[in-house]
Amino acid sequence: MADFEERRLPVGIQSFKEIRRNNYAYVDKTEIVWNLVNRGKKYNYLSRPRRFGKSLLVDTLQTYFEGRSDLFEGLKIMNLEKEWKKSPVIRLDMSRAGASEKTIRSYLSMAFSREEAKYGIAMHEGASLADRFDTIIQTACQQTGESVAILIDEYDSPLQHSWKTPDHEACTAVYREVFAILKADDEYERFVFITGITKFTQISLFSVLNNLSNISFDEPFAAICGITTREITDYFGPEVKAMGEANGWTEEETMVRLKTNYDGYHFCRSNMVDVYNPFSLVNALADKDIKNYWATSGATSLLLKFVDDMEIKLTDYDHSAILSTIIETSDVTGGGAELFLYQSGYLTIKGYMNGLYLLGFPNHEVRQALYETVLPALAMRKRGDIQSAQDKRKVIALAVELDDQGKGLVDWKQVGVTEQ
Known part of the structure; x- marks a missing residue:
């Protein structure tokens, strides 16, 4: 762990690469990440509230599949992963896709164009998004000789924003069209990971992928996002002490205030571990103050x-x-x-x-x-x-x-x- 005066807190940073390259404090979740990838289940879904570290988790997975062992030096995964096999990665961030059929199609077309350029794919004019996605997955596998990792972050963002509007059904139709390919291309895929907040079951991600493993309530992954009390002690001891000194609190009083305001999340039915909201906790430690950070970061649109x-x-x-x-x-x-x-x-x-x-x-x-x-x-x-x-x-x-x-x-x- 770096000296306290050298440490920086990753306020709002969702890039694992940036955190590791620039010596930001990092709560080591890599053992849980490795267990997720290597437990023998290909299709996985995780639901967590906004600002809970889902995008950082997706970026960590991308870095792992890219074989970037250099960025994991000193982390728990180094004792587990022996091969560091590089896989082609297709990553979609649906929070950038707007809330209409037109904007979703535009975003996916742009994302697919980047992948087509990467693999030298020349699609015929008028090819559907589903055909393009299908071709990208198969070509990536065939050219690299490795099966593909597909990461879909904030899958529900367009569906949230379009719900109760005339655009919603057209948006779900695009999902049903495009993401049905995930099941059809099973033989070319190594791992599929989907994150979101809310669950819209009428789209093909849930109706077609009947073997989709919902890890949202699984005890081994209860703390895959968020920060536990033990992790505060292990990774943020100097910051807790500094926050207390700035406010005239003991370390115990500081922990009580942090717990009262930001702790208390549970994501499984047994052996419930308390999880802090990471966005609020890190902001509070950075500011040395107790504020309502989560709500002021933007209320859930629904x-x-x-x-x-x-x-x-x-x-x-x-x-x-x-x-x-x-x-x-x-x-x-x-x-x-x-x-x-x-x-x-x-x-x-x-x-x-x-x-x-x-x-x-x-x-x-x-x-x-x-x-x-x-x-x-x-x-x-x-x-x-x-x-x-x-x-x-x-x-x-x-x-x-x-x-x-x-x-x-x-x-x-x-x-x-x-x-x-």
Whole structure:
């Protein structure tokens, strides 16, 4: 580990290569990464909330498949990987694909053009995206003599942004057209990894890949993203100490504050390990301050779309139960508000018994973020229209209940009340 004065924290950095080349602090997840790749399951899906390190994980996988052992020096994977076999990698970042059929097709066409240039592929004019994807996968395998690693990051971004718009069905149609190739080209593929936040089961990624392994609830991968208490101790001890000194706290008091605000996520039903939100934690250590970093980084776009369907009594969600069949397999568009709030990080697993998950808020930051977003939305979603007195009373009643909890969560002006 570098000396404290030489260390830099990777605030917002999603590139494994940049972190390793520029001596940023790095929480070593490479043993988990190696186990994921080498467990004998080709098709894998991981759901985690936004800002939880999914893109960094994808970049780590890409670097591994590229055989860049030099960037893994000193990490746990060096004791596990012996061959460092290089594989062709096709990586798609669907967060860049917009939210319409046109923008998705444009992004995929651009991404496929880069791959075609790499392998000298000349497709005939008018070739479909599916045909181009198919040709790229097969050619990459044939030219290199190695099967292909395919990494699809933030697969659901266009579907999130287009949901409840006229463009949504056309967007899902593009997915069904293009990604059905993944199953057809099985013999040319080494590993397929897909990340997202929410699950849209009607697209071919889930309906065609019936052998897709959803690792989102698997205990061995519960901490593949995020940071555990042990990892804070192992990798960020100097930063915790410096944060405490800057604020007049002991190290123990600093850890309590970090835990209260950023810890509490659980992603499996047994032997639940506490996981901190990495974005908020690293920002807090860098700033030596406790703030609501996660919410201010941009609210999940679907949240306000769900407001109309949510029960006004949001406090009920802090102790809500959901069937395992719903939380583990259901489509976000039909699974209810609890499912969406879990997938997007506003709720987490608190317990499990007899086919039921108990959900609740992971920490103070998330509780505050939800209420600061939802309350104004409930009060202002029909700005310019006359809000019914009944709706107004419901919003104020919720605000009163929250204020009575003494958590300082209510901005009464945003609720629409100038005098209490």
